[in-house]
Amino acid sequence: MERVLYTYFRSSASYRVRIALNLKGLSARYVPIHLTRGGGEQFTRDFGALNPLALVPVLNEGDVRLTQSLAILEYLDERYPSPPLLPASIEDRARVRQLALTVVCEIHPLNNLRVLKYLTGTLGLTEEAKVAWIQHWIKLGFEAFEVELGTSKSRGRFCFGDSPTIADCCLVPQVFNAQRFNVDLSAFPMLLAIHRGCEALPAFQAAHPSRQSDFE
DSSP states (O other), rough: OOOOOOOOOOOHHHHHHHHHHHTTTTOOOOEESSGGGGGGGGGSSSHHHHOOOSSSEEEEEEEEOOOOOHHHHHHHHHHHHOOOOSSSSHHHHHHHHHHHHHIIIGGGGGGSSSHHHHHHTTTTOOOHHHHHHHHHHHHHOOOOOOHHHOOOOBBSSSSTTOOHHHHHHHHHHHHHHHHTTTTTTTTTTHHHHHHHHHTTSHHHHHHHHHHTTOOO
């Protein structure tokens, strides 16, 4: 059964899935979809047939096609349960999902490419105003994330315990974005410690945007 991931090297959502695949030891054929070249390859008719939202990633595995990164992470964890990316108890799984969703729902969407293009195109914001927008929303989300980490009895080397979970898969790409836009992260020592722990692992290293075939 062939496993195909439609991806873009700098896409946070694609980055999450690449990390999860690597943590699971799963191979995939990566198909790069350039989000800016020629107006965006995600808007072609062929890709629209894969994902009407015109977003990456898309995972194809046999007869299964999934287009939301968190759904893909949970699908991979249920289909390939070892090593687990969610803890055993229902309460702990909810806590890990809460951290993941803080990134996926509260931080990342406000800094997604199509939102930024709308700000600078339709609304006419300057590049300086766009960067200020990005920094504001990342900082606001990371402040909450840091508080969650600080009050958690389950935090270890990673967001939960001493093994990576879907929360770490979501956090690391968001830190990458923050660093791209020169967000001052000095106020988030716990978050940065977890990030350093993740970046030391080969699964995270191999998923990094700079290691992708479409990196530019």
